Amino acid sequence: MTSSDLYSGETFILTFGVPEVCVIVVMADHRSDAGDSSKDGDISSIMGFSGFGKKARTFDLEAMFEQTRRTAIERSQRVLEERQKQDVQASSGSQSVSRTDKPSTSTSRKQESDSSDSDSDVIGPPLPPALSAQTEEGEEDDDDDMNPVKKIPDTHEITLQHGSKTVSALALDPSGARLITGGYDYDVKFWDFAGMDAALHAFRSLQPCECHQIKSLQYSVTGDVILVVAGNSQAKVLDRDGFQVLECVKGDQYIVDMANTKGHTAMLNGGCWHPKIKEEFLTCSNDGTVRTWDLNSEKKHKSVFKPRSLQGKRVTPTCCTYSRDGKLIAAACQDGTIQIWDRNLSVHTKFHCRQAHAAGSDTSCLTFSYDGVTLASRGGDDTLKTWDMRNFRKPLAAVSGLTSFFPMTDCCFSPDDKLLLTGTSVKKDEGNGKLLFFERESLQKVYEIEVADTSIVRCLWHPKLNQIMVGTGNGLAKVYYDPVKSQRGAMLCVVKSKRKERHAETLTQDYIITPHALPMFREARQRSTRKQLEKDRLDPVRSHKPEPPVSGPGRGGRVAAHGGTLSSYIVKNIALDKTDDSNPREAILRHAKEAAENPYWVAPAYKKTQPDPLFAEEEEEEPDEDQPEWKKRKI
Numbered sequence: 001m002t003s004s005d006l007y008s009g010e011t012f013i014l015t016f017g018v019p020e021v022c023v024i025v026v027m028a029d030h031r032s033d034a035g036d037s038s039k040d041g042d043i044s045s046i047m048g049f050s051g052f053g054k055k056a057r058t059f060d061l062e063a064m065f066e067q068t069r070r071t072a073i074e075r076s077q078r079v080l081e082e083r084q085k086q087d088v089q090a091s092s093g094s095q096s097v098s099r100t101d102k103p104s105t106s107t108s109r110k111q112e113s114d115s116s117d118s119d120s121d122v123i124g125p126p127l128p129p130a131l132s133a134q135t136e137e138g139e140e141d142d143d144d145d146m147n148p149v150k151k152i153p154d155t156h157e158i159t160l161q162h163g164s165k166t167v168s169a170l171a172l173d174p175s176g177a178r179l180i181t182g183g184y185d186y187d188v189k190f191w192d193f194a195g196m197d198a199a200l201h202a203f204r205s206l207q208p209c210e211c212h213q214i215k216s217l218q219y220s221v222t223g224d225v226i227l228v229v230a231g232n233s234q235a236k237v238l239d240r241d242g243f244q245v246l247e248c249v250k251g252d253q254y255i256v257d258m259a260n261t262k263g264h265t266a267m268l269n270g271g272c273w274h275p276k277i278k279e280e281f282l283t284c285s286n287d288g289t290v291r292t293w294d295l296n297s298e299k300k301h302k303s304v305f306k307p308r309s310l311q312g313k314r315v316t317p318t319c320c321t322y323s324r325d326g327k328l329i330a331a332a333c334q335d336g337t338i339q340i341w342d343r344n345l346s347v348h349t350k351f352h353c354r355q356a357h358a359a360g361s362d363t364s365c366l367t368f369s370y371d372g373v374t375l376a377s378r379g380g381d382d383t384l385k386t387w388d389m390r391n392f393r394k395p396l397a398a399v400s401g402l403t404s405f406f407p408m409t410d411c412c413f414s415p416d417d418k419l420l421l422t423g424t425s426v427k428k429d430e431g432n433g434k435l436l437f438f439e440r441e442s443l444q445k446v447y448e449i450e451v452a453d454t455s456i457v458r459c460l461w462h463p464k465l466n467q468i469m470v471g472t473g474n475g476l477a478k479v480y481y482d483p484v485k486s487q488r489g490a491m492l493c494v495v496k497s498k499r500k501e502r503h504a505e506t507l508t509q510d511y512i513i514t515p516h517a518l519p520m521f522r523e524a525r526q527r528s529t530r531k532q533l534e535k536d537r538l539d540p541v542r543s544h545k546p547e548p549p550v551s552g553p554g555r556g557g558r559v560a561a562h563g564g565t566l567s568s569y570i571v572k573n574i575a576l577d578k579t580d581d582s583n584p585r586e587a588i589l590r591h592a593k594e595a596a597e598n599p600y601w602v603a604p605a606y607k608k609t610q611p612d613p614l615f616a617e618e619e620e621e622e623p624d625e626d627q628p629e630w631k632k633r634k635i
Contacts, residue, residue: 148418149447152437153466153482158490160200160477162189167471168408169214170458173223176465176489178240180226181477182214188228190242196493206242215408220273220281225295227281229271233264235283237295246298248283258289262300269407270319276326288314290331292343305346307331307339310354318362318380318407324372332356332363332377338387351392357381365410370417374440378411380404384422386443397443402436406457406473413440415463423456423470435459435470451478465489 162181169182179191186209189202196203209230216229225245228236237246251261258265266286274280279295280302290305309315317331322343328350330340336359340351357363361380368375374396375387382402385395403425411422420438433456437447451470458471467489468480479490514522536542595603603610 148414148416148439149437151414151416151466151485152419152447153468153486154449154480155482156490156494157478157480158200158494160191160202160479161475162202162471162477163187163475165475166406166455166457166473167475167477168406168457169217170460170469170471170477171217171219171226172460172462172465172469173219173240174221174464175223176462176467179469179477179479180217180219181471182217182228183475184213185475186211186213186230188214188217188242193489193492197496197498198494199498200493204242208236208238208242208244215268216270216272218272220278221275222278224278227271227273229268229283231267233266233268233285233287235268235271235281235293237281246295248293248301249299251287253287258287258306259304264289264291269317272321274326275322275324282320282322282329284317284320284331286316288316290317290320290329292329303346305329305331305341307333307337307349309333309335309337319364319366321366321368324368324370330366330368330375332366334362335359336361336363338363338366338375338377340392351389353387353392356385356387356395357383362407364404364407367410367412369413369440370415376411376413376420378402378404378409378422380407384411384420384438384443386420386440397441399438399443399445405455409457410459412459412461414461415466419446421459421461421468423451423459425455425457425473426453429453433472435468449480452476462489 160179160181163183163185165184167181167183169180169188171180172178177192177194179193180188181191182188186207187205188208190204191200191202208228209232212230212232214228214230216227218227219225220227224240226238226240228238230236234250235248236244239245249263251258251263251265253265255261264283264285264287268283268285271281271283274282280292281295282290282292284290288306290307291301292303292305294302307315307317315333315335315337317333320329320331322329327343328340329343330338332338336355336357338351338353338356339349341348342350356377357379358381363377363379365378366375373389375389377385377387379385382404383398383400384402385398388396402422405425409423409425411420413420414437418440420440420443422436422438424434424436426433432450432453435449435451435456436445438445452472452474454476455473456470457473458469460469461467462469465488466482466486470478470480472478481490483491512523599607
């Protein structure tokens, strides 16, 4: 091959065998003007081989799809014809089968052409009617799933009687097995759904803070301890059975700088547990501080956050909470501000809104959404607002006219984060308190539940149980559930029948503890209730054993069963007795004839040795008229 045989300035890519191996050939300009005749030469003769191998196969995908669609249509048409054939055979017999056995060829071709022309035909055999109906129901269920109102469990309800005063605190453990309620009557009651029957009685009641109203209750993230916030300055931590685990220390009220005190010095307003760390909790107080505590250190608080007004003065926080990830601490104050700190930086706020709510009102609740993006605030100015944490300058949406009379009226998000619910307050005999549901984005009211003719103070929507707990102003705690959408919780106790009362328990007497009594007067300690019941049952005095019936003539003023009065007894035993036992000798000789004729006891034993008895004969004495009157025999 000469230089005149090559193209000048041309680039060729030559592949050999596998596509990865290629040779790039750049042809130089060695062609002279005289070699113009070789311009039309074949490249194969220039390179010295006949061709570049086999051509790559090309696929027409549209033709393949069209072929597959036609095959599927023909197959579905064949299955439909066979099904029609079976239906006709079952309904009209074998004669009509020959008429409708197979449709005409032109009809089938027309159907095939029509089906091939339409792009919306379904590939494959048609669904049976039952399955298609189920599919439609499934589509409706999907629509219901998209509608958050359909997920509200309010078809059934149970009522728990806490007391006669306001239920100001509600808490459920993370598993949803136990509910605790606290109120203005200073009581904290424990309710076990698995252990309760239809009577719905609490299994434990106690007063952990003596004569202070309960303001807040919350289980820890693990559910093993309970935070109790009352009207005093010392929060308490109880275990699941109600025994005290920790009591926060009280600060020195004479120190001006609250950061230098070890604890709160004024009434508490709220508290909550850290969502990630099980030993840490948060409290806020009227002393103008928000403090974090460690469960393992009761001598002093962990850190102090001091909210300030625009002028730098101390303000009172009315509620506080952690964010869902535990990195932020939020507090609402009496001057209408919402202040948020980084948990590790307690000096300056990270987010601050000066006019979140009306100044001078007590914001009763702050809660974060499950995704941590939205913050909801329930104000004492009868409003509900949502805030975007990415832009905290102004609220996303607001609702007004939501009456609130209590400093702990709260709000919460639904488990799917699409709804926001809160309660309203009413005066006595002026309507019913309602539980209102709003959309999260626009705060448009989508649903409401009329709970009772009293104020709604607390509301809680548990994500695992899918049940709503409500605390009211008249001492009731209501649980709303749906047997289809909810699980466990209240459904465990409503199916159990009420237990019968044990009357034997009334026999027991209270055990009196006398530690300084002498040993001879000291009662033995009761080890078992059952054994004490058995002992009391054997004691006729403690068991109040009735006296046995009287046998015989009677004793102790009681008469026999002959009559209920003394006169009836006398008539029965004395007045109607015909025998005269005034002469004992005659009474004995009355049986002498029978004893002589039929001897049985004494006479046979002394028959040989006993002489004949001689009885004295009575002589009738004539009355002596000369004897004095006192010597005469009295008859």
